[in-house]
Amino acid sequence: MTTTLIVLLIITLLAMIVLPFSRSLMKDRSELHENPMEKKFNILITRINDLLMDGKGEVVKFKDDPRMLNLFDDNHANMIINFYYSTGSLAITLKYKYYHVELVKKMQFDNMRQAETFRQQDVANHFCEESSIAIRQHQTKINKERGLKDSAEEYIFSSQPSAQSSENPVDLVRGMYDTFSHDEKLAWVNVAQMVYTADGSSINDFKNHPQLSDLLLNFQVNYSEAEKQRNQIGESGIISILDNGKGGDLIMKLMPIFPFVLDQVGPNEDRIEKFYSIFGRLGVSQEKIDNELEKMMLLMQHFGMS
Known part of the structure; x- marks a missing residue:
């Protein structure tokens, strides 16, 4: 009897955890089918592209997973930015190589299902600022380890001003x-x-x-x-x-x-x-x-x- 109750309790707890998560995943699929990631987070992706890749990055989609995409630019081949959207949260991961040593900077932003203009701008600004600091610290560390002059500079701002929208x-x-x-x-x-x-x-x-x-x-x-x-x-x-x-x-x-x-x-x-x-x-x-x-x-x- 006791064993049966324990099994039922475990099943109930698993159902309480798994079912809401499954519903959220189904909601993701439905949401992204109607509004793909590159459109849903267009303001955010464009802002990050402008600040970290001079606006030259291109979106690379994954056919087998609509919840994920990369931002990549041949002119910044040592950097790739990954976006992963799941259950209403957006994880953004920067991978940056300096002298073949990789830096990984990951940040997660919750409550992004209804992320409008200001929310997307704030998230992009926050991510770029933190990434800029991380990149500079990474460069300084590698330069020091290699006995090189610290030539690390502020990384964040594009030399080309972002195109401005009169409606934004x-x-x-x-x-x-x-x-x-x-x-x-x-x-x-x-x-x-x-x-x-x-x-x-x-x-x-x-x-x-x-x-x-x-x-x-x-x-x-x-x-x-x-x-x-x-x-x-x-x-x-x-x-x-x-x-x-x-x-x-x-x-x-x-x-x-x-x-x-x-x-x-x-x-x-x-x-x-x-x-x-x-x-x-x-x-x-x-x-x-x-x-x-x-x-x-x-x-x-x-x-x-x-």
């Missing part, structure tokens, strides 16, 4: 920063750090802030460049660059910085004080900032960003 709100926002000079973009990254660390938070905390990756990718700059600028000219030099800058309306200067004012419960008093102080040094009153922030919130609602 992400591209619209990114295109608004085109009027900023390169030095201005670096300076605004440093302003974000100054604001965020005003309450005593560490630079490492700032570097791990989830919004920093988007900020760097929207500006198309690398954090190491901003760090170099900050070390060379300090806060006063950064303010001077922005004071003499010509790029962007006020709202476009507030948008990338304001997220770094917030902590887990809302605006942080020390950060908001630093925020107002920096803009005050640029000749912008607190009243004007508050008015523009109100407009910014309306803009975000219009684009479905809040």
Whole structure:
């Protein structure tokens, strides 16, 4: 009797695990039959292609498995990116060889069945940023092991700007920063750090802030460049660059910085004080900032960003 109960219990537990998984797999097949992976994740794949392969990668499909595809480019023959979609999750794996030593970087993103524009952009940006760091560390390690000069550089950004779509709100926002000079973009990254660390938070905390990756990718700059600028000219030099800058309306200067004012419960008093102080040094009153922030919130609602 006891043995029978144990067997029944095992069968029940297996059914509870296997049946939902099987249903998810069936849902995958049905979903990808109507909307193949390269179309379902077109925004995500295009973004990764632009950032890691200069937009020259080609999609390679697997006839025996519609849930998988590769991104490959003959000009980057030492790199291949694999996408695998299963039960609503998307696994992206970078395989990169440097002096015949392979790096494997894998990331999994859940809840991707209904991944719309912003979600796909965020996933692509996150993956590319993490991959760039991993590639550089891999290059540095191999160079050191071989006694070579460390010539590793930031890998992530294509020399060719991504084609922008007038119908894509992400591209619209990114295109608004085109009027900023390169030095201005670096300076605004440093302003974000100054604001965020005003309450005593560490630079490492700032570097791990989830919004920093988007900020760097929207500006198309690398954090190491901003760090170099900050070390060379300090806060006063950064303010001077922005004071003499010509790029962007006020709202476009507030948008990338304001997220770094917030902590887990809302605006942080020390950060908001630093925020107002920096803009005050640029000749912008607190009243004007508050008015523009109100407009910014309306803009975000219009684009479905809040």
